[in-house]
Amino acid sequence: MQPSDRDEIRDLLKRVAVALKQGDVPFALCGGYAAWVRGAPEPDHDADFLVPAAESERAAKVLAEAGLEVVDPPEDWLTKVVQGGSFIDVLWRTCGVPVEQDLIDRAEDMPVLSVHMPVLEATDIVVTKLMTLDEHYCDYGRLLPVARALREQVDWDRVRREVAGNDFAAVFLVLLDRLGIVELPVNEG
Known part of the structure; x- marks a missing residue:
């Protein structure tokens, strides 16, 4: 990954988190970037967020209304937010199981690239x-x-x-x- 690609992903990660916060959609940063915030190496690919399955349609609407490019891939368990050559996955099922509110509730509010957000x-x-x-x-x-x-x-x-x-x-x-x-x-x- 080129440094500019990582910067693009980081920028998009912040924009998605801010849009979800402002839209009052429950969410949590998950995957490689959540691990990175907690001390693991920074991933070299996309970032991921979880939203409760019951909030998936509202999350996509909030992201689109925030001016982000929202794409519905063929998979029926996520939405993608695209910027340039980078993307963020917003998942409402993980490992085939719908995301429940209790998983989001266990997340801890942490600073991520200067934006406070829930982190798994x-x-x-x-x-x-x-x-x-x-x-x-x-x-x-x-x-x-x-x-x-x-x-x-x-x-x-x-x-x-x-x-x-x-x-x-x-x-x-x-x-x-x-x-x-x-x-x-x-x-x-």
Whole structure:
């Protein structure tokens, strides 16, 4: 990514957050930029926001009314906001599950590039990233720096419970244990 591309994404991230705030749409920064705000490396691609599924249509309307270019992609679980060659995803489903208000409510208000906005908590960031793992996408290399950077902020017991049904996520937790990044509990019995 060229520095100008990163600047464009950062600018668009701020503009989307301000529009959602001014439109009183509940939202939270998620994904790679949420992890970055909490200490992980800055991502080299788009930024992502979550809105409750019940607010998805209103969110798109608020963004368009703010003068942002809103695009409806073929996927039925997100809207894209485009500026130049950059885009922001506004998701109302993650890992096939509708976003609920409680996920947004757990977000913490933090300064992001001089704009205060809700940022997904570290545990939810890790859970949502791990739940995307499957036989078609299983890039542990992108997840390791995030897990390492956020490890003290994460409730790893909750992560284990929430990703228990995803074998790819469970194996990643074993990898974290073997690398000494996170210690798994010893199985008793």
